[in-house]
Amino acid sequence: MSDPLREPRIAIIGAGMSGICLGALLLRAGIRDVVLLEKNQDLGGTWRDNSYPGIACDVPSRFYQFTFALNPDWTHRYSPGAEIHAYFEKVARDTGVADRVRFGTTVVETRWTGAAWSVTTDDGVSAEYDFVVSATGILHHPRYPNIEGLDSFAGPAFHSARWDHSVDLSDKRVGLIGTGSTGVQILSALAGNVDRLLLFQRTPHWVMQLANPEFRPITRRLHRRFPAYDRFSYHAARKQIESLSPALLHPGKTRRFLTWLCRRQLNKIVDPELRAKLTPDSQPMCRRLIISPGYYDAIQDPTVELVTDRIERITPTGVVTDGVEHPVDVLVLATGFDAHAYVRPMRLVGPGGLTLEHAWADGPRAYRTVAVPGFPNFFMLMGPNSPVGNYALTAIAETQANYVLDWVQRWRRGEFTTAEPTAEATDRYYREVDAALPDTVWATGCDSWYLGQNGKPELFPWAPEQHKVMLAQPRDDEFHIVAG
Ligand code: NA7
Numbered sequence: 001m002s003d004p005l006r007e008p009r010i011a012i013i014g015a016g017m018s019g020i021c022l023g024a025l026l027l028r029a030g031i032r033d034v035v036l037l038e039k040n041q042d043l044g045g046t047w048r049d050n051s052y053p054g055i056a057c058d059v060p061s062r063f064y065q066f067t068f069a070l071n072p073d074w075t076h077r078y079s080p081g082a083e084i085h086a087y088f089e090k091v092a093r094d095t096g097v098a099d100r101v102r103f104g105t106t107v108v109e110t111r112w113t114g115a116a117w118s119v120t121t122d123d124g125v126s127a128e129y130d131f132v133v134s135a136t137g138i139l140h141h142p143r144y145p146n147i148e149g150l151d152s153f154a155g156p157a158f159h160s161a162r163w164d165h166s167v168d169l170s171d172k173r174v175g176l177i178g179t180g181s182t183g184v185q186i187l188s189a190l191a192g193n194v195d196r197l198l199l200f201q202r203t204p205h206w207v208m209q210l211a212n213p214e215f216r217p218i219t220r221r222l223h224r225r226f227p228a229y230d231r232f233s234y235h236a237a238r239k240q241i242e243s244l245s246p247a248l249l250h251p252g253k254t255r256r257f258l259t260w261l262c263r264r265q266l267n268k269i270v271d272p273e274l275r276a277k278l279t280p281d282s283q284p285m286c287r288r289l290i291i292s293p294g295y296y297d298a299i300q301d302p303t304v305e306l307v308t309d310r311i312e313r314i315t316p317t318g319v320v321t322d323g324v325e326h327p328v329d330v331l332v333l334a335t336g337f338d339a340h341a342y343v344r345p346m347r348l349v350g351p352g353g354l355t356l357e358h359a360w361a362d363g364p365r366a367y368r369t370v371a372v373p374g375f376p377n378f379f380m381l382m383g384p385n386s387p388v389g390n391y392a393l394t395a396i397a398e399t400q401a402n403y404v405l406d407w408v409q410r411w412r413r414g415e416f417t418t419a420e421p422t423a424e425a426t427d428r429y430y431r432e433v434d435a436a437l438p439d440t441v442w443a444t445g446c447d448s449w450y451l452g453q454n455g456k457p458e459l460f461p462w463a464p465e466q467h468k469v470m471l472a473q474p475r476d477d478e479f480h481i482v483a484g
Contacts, residue, residue, distance in 0.1 A: 005412040006484075011119050011129040012036045013110075013346065015101045016045020018381035018397035019135035020088055021066055023097035025401050028068065031408060036097065037121060039106040043092050045137045047085035050182075052163045052332075054189025055081030056212070058181055058291040059392045062237035066091060066394055072223030072230045078212045078291070109347040110378075117377065130411065133404055135381040135397075136346075138388060139337040139449075145177060147314055154316035157331035160186060167330060169194045175319050175326065177311070178334030179205055180449075181288060184295045186334055191298035198326050199299070200307050200319060203447070204277065206262045206284040212293040241391065246463040248285055248390075249440050258284050268296040277308050282446035289390050339449040340364060340458060342383060350375040363453045367421035367478070368429060368470050369460065370400050376418035376482075377411075379404045385433060387460035387467045389442065389450065396467065403471040410474070417484040425478030436461035 010026060012019045015038035026034050042048050057064050061074040064084070069091045075083060092098040106122040116128040142159040144150070150157070156167045160182045173196040176183060183199070184207060190197055223230045247254035262284045269275040278299070299306060309321035318327040342364050348356035354374045359365075364384040366372055371379050381400045382393065410416060434456075437443055442450055442457035452458040460467055 006414060007031070007033055008130040008408055008411055009033045009116075009128065010035070010131045010133065010408065011107075011117070011127075012133045012135050013107050013119075013343075014038060014045065014135040014137060015040075015043045015092070015097075015103075016135065016137050016140075017047065017088055017394060018137070018401070019045070019133075020092045020095075020097050021394070021397040022133055022135060022381060022401035022404060023100060024066070024068065024091060024095035025398075025405050026408065027096050027100075029405060029409065031412070034100050035127075036101040037105045037107050037119070038101050038103050039122075041103050043098065043101065044085045044088050046139055047081055047088060049140070049161045050081055050163075051165070052160045052182065052186050052189075052334075054185040054187075055182075056185065057081070057084055058288075058390070059241070060237050062233045063241060063392045064394050065234070066398055067231075067234065068398075069094065070227070070230050070234055072227075073220050074215060075220075076212050076214050078210075078293075107346045109349065111347075111349040112351050112376070114351070131377045131379070131404075131408060133379045133381065134343040134346075134383075136341075136343060138339050138342075138382045138386070138393075141338040141341050142333075143336045143338050145311075145333060145335045147177075147311055149314040152316050153314050153331055155329045155331065158333065160332060160334040161337070169330060171195050172329040173198070173327060174330045174332060175200065175328035176332045176334060177319075178336065179203070180334065180336055181290050182336070183334035184290050184292050186332060187304065188292060188294050188298040191301040191304050194303065197301075197304045198307055198319070198328060199304060200311055200321075201277070202310070204280040205287055205290050206280050206282075207265070207290045207292050207295050208262060208284075209265050209268070209296060210291050210293060238392070238395065242463065242465050245391070245465075249461075249463065251439075255283070255285075255441065262289075265296065269300065271300075274300070274306060277306055283441055283444045285390065285441045286444045286446040287448035287450070336449055340384075340452055343380065348375065348378070350378070364458065365426065365430060367426040369396075369467065370403055370471065371421045373421050373423040373426050376420040376480075377407075378420070379407070384452075384458055385460050387462075387464040389459050391464045396464070399468045399471050403474070406474050411484070414484045416481045418482045419474075419479045421479055425475075433461055 015036040019036050023036055056078045060077050061079040065071055071087050108122050109120045110132050111118050117132045118126050118128050120126045142161045158164045174194050175198045177200045179201045312320045318325045366383040369383045369386045381397050386396050440461050450457045450459050
């Protein structure tokens, strides 16, 4: 008997964590005509790009994984980056996603033809798809600092996401710019292992020292032997984070306790002058709270010097602050990412010639984080206002991917041909977002990559589990639906 279901053609742009997640869910649902267009030569997105010393995830590994591919073999509570990368590669291999990836393929343009999306790649090839899903990541485009003379530096200089492993740092004076999660991890790994480490801090960040114990072989065996226990551990880790989230988001006892705890941990810094330099004047979590097992020990290592004077310029041999040159041999730029590029620089042209650039002239906006009015059968993973503040991006991706899958399944059953969110529903949603944001910790006055071009945090202003409720199923009353 022939399959009564229609077979959709689906292009996923990007084969990082979220693209792999959606690809896996589609294939598991029996949807075969799926391609992942990946500009790089390898899978894994962020976990492929970032290989700097000390890299780990700041969300416990038991939670930072997909529910449909639990890994009993995590080695640490916060496992290292290479292990996380290997995990995503394994998921891609085991689910068949890896076979659907076209590597070295950059999408240049995605244009609505009137009946489908025509996707053009940099090799000049165009192909048509019924659905296009952007899974291009949020922390993908390195942000290089605009510091005078940066290009004149004579030694090796690289961004943290473009680590040059050919440079032996052991006998070098290393200048490290940036004290976000990345800078803190790099400093913790390099302190004591290089000749000198100069850390250039513009703003102090709050750091929560949390231990990172190794899981014993017996624990791993138990997880392998009893999948129910493995599942329980995932949900326990998730529950722990989710139960704290609402209280941490809004003013109250829990936030006061967090502030007290972070301040107390700062007392590990013996020198009062250094402690003062490391004390932020914003609230913990206003910027992403940094989780680190050993930063406060590392920064007190005799090989480390903290420089807090503003960087004036960079010379061929060092970094100048307040007229003083600090000689360094290597420069590491842990200066973060452009977290607001989303789908771009790819050109997206919808019906009537509407471009995404035009639709987003006042900043990126998405219906419930996943879709944009004017662009039918187009979805995003990790789109604007996703709940990315100190939460597992794997869980967000899975929620969004399941939502996309719901729409695709309906298309297969012939329930519609095209669907796009209405402008009214999207505006209504943003009125709710705007009303809720001022009451959150992100609006307590600090600068961070959370802030969009209008200065407002581009985050989800409710507890992250609310995101799952919000995307539990498609709402026809909030979509323009053309019947199939
Ligand atoms: P972040 O958190 O954006 O941190 C970037 C750091 O770089 C931050 O300390 C910045 O100082 C500093 N920075 C940026 N530009 C400059 C210039 N021009 N001069 C001096 N210092 C500068 O990026 P990360 O890579 O650490 O972390 C990104 C996310 O990855 C993180 O939140 C986790 O989710 C994983 P600032 O503090 O703004 O004054």
